[in-house]
Amino acid sequence: MTERTTIQMPGFRGVVITPEHHEYDGARAVWNGTVDRRPRVIARCRGTADVAAAVRFARARDLEIAVRGGGHNVAGTAVCDDGIVIDLSAMRAVSVDPVERTALVQGGALWGDVDHETQAHGLATTGGIVGHTGVGGLSLGGGIGWLMRKHGLTVDNLVEAEVVTAEGEIVRASTDDHPDLFWALRGGGGNFGVVSTFRFALHPVGPTVMAGPVFWAAEDTTDVLRFYRGFVTDAPDELGNVIRLGTIPPLPMVNEDLHFRPSIAVASCYAGPVDDGERAVRGLRQFGTPLVDLVGPTRYGDHQSGLDDTVPHGWHYYWKATNLAGLSDEVIDIVAEHAYDATSPRSYAAMFHMGGAVARVPREATAYPGRDVEHNIVIDAAWLPEQDDTVGAADTAWARTFLDALQSHRAGVYVNFLDSDDDTSRVREAYGDDTYRRLAEVKAKYDPDNVFHNNKNIQPGTLAQ
Numbered sequence: 002m003t004e005r006t007t008i009q010m011p012g013f014r015g016v017v018i019t020p021e022h023h024e025y026d027g028a029r030a031v032w033n034g035t036v037d038r039r040p041r042v043i044a045r046c047r048g049t050a051d052v053a054a055a056v057r058f059a060r061a062r063d064l065e066i067a068v069r070g071g072g073h074n075v076a077g078t079a080v081c082d083d084g085i086v087i088d089l090s091a092m093r094a095v096s097v098d099p100v101e102r103t104a105l106v107q108g109g110a111l112w113g114d115v116d117h118e119t120q121a122h123g124l125a126t127t128g129g130i131v132g133h134t135g136v137g138g139l140s141l142g143g144g145i146g147w148l149m150r151k152h153g154l155t156v157d158n159l160v161e162a163e164v165v166t167a168e169g170e171i172v173r174a175s176t177d178d179h180p181d182l183f184w185a186l187r188g189g190g191g192n193f194g195v196v197s198t199f200r201f202a203l204h205p206v207g208p209t210v211m212a213g214p215v216f217w218a219a220e221d222t223t224d225v226l227r228f229y230r231g232f233v234t235d236a237p238d239e240l241g242n243v244i245r246l247g248t249i250p251p252l253p254m255v256n257e258d259l260h261f262r263p264s265i266a267v268a269s270c271y272a273g274p275v276d277d278g279e280r281a282v283r284g285l286r287q288f289g290t291p292l293v294d295l296v297g298p299t300r301y302g303d304h305q306s307g308l309d310d311t312v313p314h315g316w317h318y319y320w321k322a323t324n325l326a327g328l329s330d331e332v333i334d335i336v337a338e339h340a341y342d343a344t345s346p347r348s349y350a351a352m353f354h355m356g357g358a359v360a361r362v363p364r365e366a367t368a369y370p371g372r373d374v375e376h377n378i379v380i381d382a383a384w385l386p387e388q389d390d391t392v393g394a395a396d397t398a399w400a401r402t403f404l405d406a407l408q409s410h411r412a413g414v415y416v417n418f419l420d421s422d423d424d425t426s427r428v429r430e431a432y433g434d435d436t437y438r439r440l441a442e443v444k445a446k447y448d449p450d451n452v453f454h455n456n457k458n459i460q461p462g463t464l465a466q
């Protein structure tokens with residue numbers, strides 16, 4: 002049954018969802034279950050023309066606009082109160098050109114969609130490490146993942162984008178077409194328009210790769226991190242590593258007696274031949290006394306979705322994040338001291354090893370400025386909606402205290418890991434003054450009225466300002 006709606010949107014052929022529609026509550030829910038916003042209308046687009054029609058409709062009525070890709074942003078910027086959500090969740094098509102080695106990806110696709118289609122050709126591009134994360138928001142903020150040290154950030158693989166501007170016009174952005182817009186899209190987030198289609202460069206990956214996590218007891222954290230510091234310094238670009246500090250998730254491949262045991266894990270993925278990968282991770286696997294070692298030849302697509310169930314839609318989340326210039330003894334001690342103080346067994350911290358191809362792109366080439374960062378830590382408080390409020394309050398405080406302890410070691414922050422409220426003022430920190438100023442100029446050209454402001458907002462500006 003589809004309810005009739007009184008809203009007529011000229012030129013729009015998608016689904017218009019208003020509060021009385023039976024899908025309204027599902028359509029306004031995002032990944033972070035703490036977000037509870039009530040838009041006046043959700044315009045579920047079928048294609049680029051619908052996106053343009055929705056933007057024009059909103060502009061004509063001066064409606065607040067939010068843009069929804071995968072709905073994963075922890076701050077819930079994909080939805081707004083009392084305005085319109087331009088919802089791309091029905092635009093998830095991915096089309097691969099195996100000869101050119103590119104993929105055309107619609108703006109509402111998830112990384113699981115991209116991996117599924119590209120891996121059918123033995124190809125991949127750098128995407129997020131959780132399959133249900135949206136391509137839209139992740140790509141526009143930079144895009145870090147297992148393949149970045151070998152193949153660059155997601156934005157380094159962006160070849161062109163189709164964009165609906167604040168005027169409702171459809172333009173192309175690439176190095177030849179609207180190059181200023183193309184620069185800004187590669188890190189500047191959803192500030193410049195709605196990207197209806199991305200075209201990404203692809204690379205041969207897998208389908209079988211050497212990948213998986215090794216877990217050690219939490220008491221071994223300092224030793225593991227000191228070893229890891231040297232291990233990653235010598236690591237080849239093919240090797241992507243992410244540390245996870247928290248408890249062992251109750252995954253089916255882990256013995257039940259280890260579920261929720263405090264632990265440090267290093268998860269790896271080698272983007273090259275399996276034998277080379279085996280050699281690259283051997284030292285790590287032989288270090289100390291692991292509780293469990295799940296590294297082995299794995300299908301890349303399975304590795305990409307391996308964490309999906311550990312961070313499902315609808316739980317309550319609160320994040321704090323920072324880049325780290327390096328892993329000094331002091332940083333290691335702070336991490337070891339705070340990592341296991343969370344109340345919820347679902348809370349954790351994740352630390353991405355950067356460098357490699359990411360660091361070889363000149364800082365000014367894109368709007369992603371954190372090229373020289375070595376590690377990027379995100380502290381994720383996660384608890385169940387039915388849990389007592391005190392758990393959320395305790396772990397929100399845990400995340401803040403953990404970040405505060407790292408204060409003197411901070412080296413900027415990845416914009417896509419910023420939360421709402423107390424992180425709003427950190428947008429400038431994320432970009433640094435030079436990049437922010439340049440983004441503000443592009444914003445003034447493409448969205449002078451700041452129509453797209455439900456995001457990590459760049460204020461329109463001029464050079465003089």
Ligand SMILES: Cc1cc2nc3c(=O)[nH]c(=O)nc-3n(C[C@H](O)[C@H](O)[C@H](O)COP(=O)(O)OP(=O)(O)OC[C@H]3O[C@@H](n4cnc5c(N)ncnc54)[C@H](O)[C@@H]3O)c2cc1C
Pocket residue numbers: 032068069070071072073074075077078079089108109128129130131134135136137138139140141142143144145146190191192194195196197312417418455456457
């Ligand atoms: C579980 C989890 C794992 C993650 N892992 C990674 C990771 O491995 N690597 C990484 O880099 N990041 C990761 N992130 C962070 C992720 O990059 C951000 O949450 C990002 O905002 C998600 O994009 P989305 O489209 O799903 O979000 P949404 O909430 O839908 O969108 C966020 C914002 O992006 C903009 N936007 C989205 N789509 C479009 C579009 N098509 N056109 C214009 N603007 C758009 C809008 O401004 C919107 O407000 C992860 C997040 C989560 C929750």
